[in-house]
Amino acid sequence: MAKPTARFVCQSCGAVTAKWAGRCEACGEWNTITEEPVLASPTPSAKGPVRGVAFVGLDGAAAPPPRAAVGIEELDRVLGGGLVPASAILVGGDPGIGKSTLLLQAAARLARAGKRVRYVSGEESIDQIRLRARRLGVADTAIELAAAINVREITASLEQAKDTALVVIDSIQTMWLDAIDSAPGTVAQVRACGFELIRLAKAGQFALVLVGHVTKDGAIAGPRVLEHMVDAVLYFEGDRGHQFRILRAVKNRFGATDEIGVFEMTDAGLAEVPNPSALFLAERRGNIAGSAVFAGLEGTRPVLVEIQALLAPNAGGSPRRSVIGWDSGRLSMLLAVLETRAGVRLNQMDVYLNIAGGLRMTEPAADMAVAAAIVSAAFETPTNPGTVYFGEIGLSGEIRQVAQAEARLKEAAKLGFDAAALPRRVAHGNRKLAAPEGLRLEEIGHIADLVARFAPEKAKG
Known part of the structure; x- marks a missing residue:
């Protein structure tokens, strides 16, 4: 056959x-x-012996990989300290979010440090890149530009330069390999082009950055195998109508995952935000019902954000649940716990929840802050503006411990908060928290105790 x-x-x-x-x-x-x-795979030759692989023990030692700091602290934080030679990085994000802007700024920093940097664009012309460079104020840097999509020609040029430190491919969906009989952007082309470029980066000992388009669901377009082939996967998040941009590491073989870098889009490009907590809380107004401050953790960085809740009466039909920046399924679970375990009736209320600042929170520790915002809005009782909240809520209504509590408390004290509502510590196993000076700890063991702060007559025992 x-x-x-x-x-x-x-x-x-x-x-x-x-x-x-x-x-x-x-x-x-x-x-x-x-x-x-379907490409014809070569059949292995039956002539000659096959050389086996060499196995080694676990007792060896290896020096940590050398790094080249980009000079943009927020980017270096996400990368784990800088670029690693012979590494491949995949950067994804919505169109116009600022991927090319950030990479051009990073390339300019390395070029100013005396590194050889090459930028290959398959989407824009040389004049378009130069125009962006003038707007960013980096037109005087020694970045080598090229507008090309043929991977064979690109690899031939890169093989001739042995001192390259960084190569940027913008974007991998525009690259084309003539050995594959399909259009650029298809699964076969993305896989084959990615493999050829990563193989060259490993052999040439330079850092490779691939820009990837994203689908409407927010995932990088193309096969998941491309994410498995690279050493780090970074997502650029944010709303183009909002000035904040979040660079998040979802995979990193040389650093921590879920680490974030915060940037602000300005007329002169992306500016670093060294203290994102202060920026996220800059427009917060105290004594407003339905607002609570969450002491979160993104990677190794504690971040304080405002959680806003709004309840509107809905006399007939199914109540609406609208969420921005948090998991809608977890909100439904939390509303069920509030109604069943604490007697807060929300079945005839539309619930709107928003994480202010455009940040998306995923950790369960936000449960208590979300519950505080919802209960505050339900009983029209403002939360204490000097209190932060964190803790996971179980289905029975208990509030559970979360990781890195001391780091959250230190961030809250640094920004001037005087109290923290956190899970009650159990008698066995947990050491006493070292609370910062001037920060009062308010331990809460059950969601009914949290509700009692806003409506004592409504809380169950």
Whole structure:
């Protein structure tokens, strides 16, 4: 039986099917399956011995990888201290969020430090890049530019330069390899082009940054195998109508994951925000019902953000739950716990929840701050403006311990807060928290105790 010469691949998730279909069964997307040729794999030669692999023990030692600091502290923080030679980094984000701006600024910092930097664009012309460089004030740096999409030509040029420190490919979806009979941006092209460029980076000992487009769901377009091939995956988050930008590491072989860097979009490019807590709370107004400050943790950095809740009566129909910056499923769970365990009736109220500043929080420690904001709005009783909240809420209404409590408390004290509502410490195992001077700890063991602060007559025992 003859081998097939083509296959059908989903351009959203990379799933392979035997025939074309309008909807991908793996990811559920419509009109993403296209036909791609099957490359003939070389058969192994039966002549000559096969050399095996060498195995070593666990008792060896290796020096930490050398790093080249970019000079942008927020970017260096997310990378784990700087760029590692022979590493590959994938940067994703919505169109216009600032990916090219940030990478051009980073390339200019390295070029000013005497490093050789090459910037390859498949989307913009040389004149467009120069125009952005003049706007950012980096037109005088020695960055080597190229506008090309042919990977074979790009690799041939990079192989000739042995002293390159950084290569930026903007973007991987525009690259094209003539050995693959498909259009740029397809799964086969993204996989093959990524492999060739990463192989060259490992051999040439330079840091490679690949810019990736994202789908409407926010994931980097193309096969997930591209994320497995690189050493670090960074997502650039934020709303183009908002000045804040969050650079988040979701994978990093040389540093911590979930580390964030905060930037502010200005006329002169992206500016670092060394103290994001102060920026997120800059426009906060005290003595407003439905507002609570959450002492969160992003990677190794404590961040204080304001959580806002608004309740509106809904006499008929299904009540609406709208969430920005938090998990909608966790909000539904928290509302059920408030109603069942603490007697807060919300079944005829529309609930709107917002994380101020455009930051997206994912840790369960935000439960108590969200509950405080909702209960405050329900009983129209403002929270104490000098108190921060953190703690995870279980289905039985208990408030559980969270990690890195001391780091959260230190950040709160640094910004002038005088109290912290946190989970009650159990008698066994937990050491006493070292509370900063001037910060009062208010331990809460059950969600009913939290509700009693705002409406004592409504709380259950």
